[in-house]
Amino acid sequence: MTPAARIAAAIEVFDDIEARRRPAADALKDWGLAHRFAGSKDRRAIGDLVYDALRRKRSAAHAAGGEGGRATLAGLIAVHHGLGLAGVEALFSGERFAPAPLEAEIRAALGEDRLAAAPAAVRGDYPDWLEADLAAVFGDGTAAEMAAFAQAAPLDLRANTLKGEADAIAARLAEELGRAPERPELAAAALRYGAERGTPEPHVVSTESYLKGLVEIQDLGSQLAAVLAGARPGEQVLDLCAGGGGKTLALAAAMDNRGQIYAHDSDRRRLAPIHDRLARAGVRNVQIRTPRPGADVLADLEGAMDLVLVDAPCTGTGTWRRNPDAKWRLRPGSLAERLKEQAAILDGAVRFLKPGGRLVYVTCSVLEAENGAQLRRLAAARPELALDDGAALLAGDGAPPADRVLPRPEGLLMTPRRTGTDGFFVGRLTRR
Numbered sequence: 511m512t513p514a515a516r517i518a519a520a521i522e523v524f525d526d527i528e529a530r531r532r533p534a535a536d537a538l539k540d541w542g543l544a545h546r547f548a549g550s551k552d553r554r555a556i557g558d559l560v561y562d563a564l565r566r567k568r569s570a571a572h573a574a575g576g577e578g579g580r581a582t583l584a585g586l587i588a589v590h591h592g593l594g595l596a597g598v599e600a601l602f603s604g605e606r607f608a609p610a611p612l613e614a615e616i617r618a619a620l621g622e623d624r625l626a627a628a629p630a631a632v633r634g635d636y637p638d639w640l641e642a643d644l645a646a647v648f649g650d651g652t653a654a655e656m657a658a659f660a661q662a663a664p665l666d667l668r669a670n671t672l673k674g675e676a677d678a679i680a681a682r683l684a685e686e687l688g689r690a691p692e693r694p695e696l697a698a699a700a701l702r703y704g705a706e707r708g709t710p711e712p713h714v715v716s717t718e719s720y721l722k723g724l725v726e727i728q729d730l731g732s733q734l735a736a737v738l739a740g741a742r743p744g745e746q747v748l749d750l751c752a753g754g755g756g757k758t759l760a761l762a763a764a765m766d767n768r769g770q771i772y773a774h775d776s777d778r779r780r781l782a783p784i785h786d787r788l789a790r791a792g793v794r795n796v797q798i799r800t801p802r803p804g805a806d807v808l809a810d811l812e813g814a815m816d817l818v819l820v821d822a823p824c825t826g827t828g829t830w831r832r833n834p835d836a837k838w839r840l841r842p843g844s845l846a847e848r849l850k851e852q853a854a855i856l857d858g859a860v861r862f863l864k865p866g867g868r869l870v871y872v873t874c875s876v877l878e879a880e881n882g883a884q885l886r887r888l889a890a891a892r893p894e895l896a897l898d899d900g901a902a903l904l905a906g907d908g909a910p911p912a913d914r915v916l917p918r919p920e921g922l923l924m925t926p927r928r929t930g931t932d933g934f935f936v937g938r939l940t941r942r
């Protein structure tokens with residue numbers, strides 16, 4: 511397919527996502543099934559365009575003075591991909607399989623610099639209803655912080671130190687993929703393949719390193735959240751919302767397989783992949799506590815934990831680089847639901863702490879209501895808990911330097927702009 515034909519396909523898929531309010535992955539899959547002539551390179555390029563257009567939906571459409579797939583793709587290519595009006599006109603040629611020539615209004619808008627004077631929510635590509643929440647956290651930096659959420663995310667890996675040295679694992683992966691990973695300075699075990707337009711993401715999951723459990727796919731922010739949890743060899747640790755076990759595996763590596771981790775999730779289907787992942791990674795200090803109807807499967811852990819990790823269900827605003835369609839689907843009602851769940855989980859987590867035990871709370875959200883406000887509420891309701899600030903968290907081994915995170919009174923925030931990660935909040939309370 512020509513570059514112009516790929517853009518025409520991206521416009522079609524984008525409009526399908528918008529019209530039917532469906533996940534981007536489903537719309538792309540359907541397009542692929544209906545256009546079997548398109549090769550894998552074409553499908554990937556179309557997918558990249560669609561995801562990029564979703565990340566920059568507001569700013570791109572605004573720059574092109576319209577809305578919908580045509581305006582958004584035209585604005586994306588002119589402004590964000592740097593091709594300018596002439597570059598877009600060459601692609602929107604109306605020739606076979608290319609998009610039809612630009613409407614006069616789009617051409618006129620692209621001839622101006624409409625973004626410079628646009629409101630922060632347009633420049634930063636986020637929904638208006640979150641303006642106050644985001645400004646409360648980022649202040650004047652809101653548009654810049656959120657613009658970083660509109661960039662494509664790298665592929666981050668964690669070298670599994672239970673199976674080898676990070677340097678040796680990086681070298682092996684470089685050989686298998688014919689491309690050396692970067693080594694982000696913020697975590698000793700982190701490996702990274704940057705997202706470069708036009709360069710396909712390496713197929714890590716088919717490498718021997720991956721199949722043998724030498725590497726896990728995990729955003730650097732998630733890796734750092736596990737480091738900041740501060741699990742030490744020999745401790746008793748409850749991973750209360752373990753899901754597929756991303757943080758469980760990182761905790762086990764930090765503990766060098768010593769001590770005990772109990773991995774639980776209220777949803778047994780979410781927990782299901784953890785069995786294979788633990789085996790592949792050579793983890794031996796995890797007991798999986800699968801929920802059973804009517805049973806308290808964690809009753810014996812009451813008052814016995816050095817560390818309880820609550821990696822809470824959240825709105826996922828921190829993952830908008832990877833899930834840009836979720837950014838536009840999020841509604842106040844779902845935020846309210848997550849807030850209720852988080853409060854209930856936090857309240858329920860306290861019973862497991864032994865005196866001196868730490869409750870570490872993690873979300874992949876940047877919204878204050880889901881983060882600091884939850885911990886302030888819990889600390890006020892439970893005088894036996896002391897709320898630690900961000901500085902205390904950063905004093906631990908392997909923590910990122912203070913100037914790379916946004917310190918908060920109740921913990922700290924990582925963001926794409928500051929930390930080069932997804933958005934993550936980490937806070938900690940200690941039982942007196």
Ligand SMILES: C[S@@+](CC[C@H](N)C(=O)[O-])C[C@H]1O[C@@H](n2cnc3c(N)ncnc32)[C@H](O)[C@@H]1O
Binds near residue numbers: 758
């Ligand atoms: C952010 S995800 C966990 C991700 C996981 N820790 C990881 O690192 O891969 C949040 C998880 O919380 C679980 N969850 C929701 N409500 C819960 C509850 N009341 N108790 C325990 N887990 C819960 C969800 O099923 C979901 O798997």
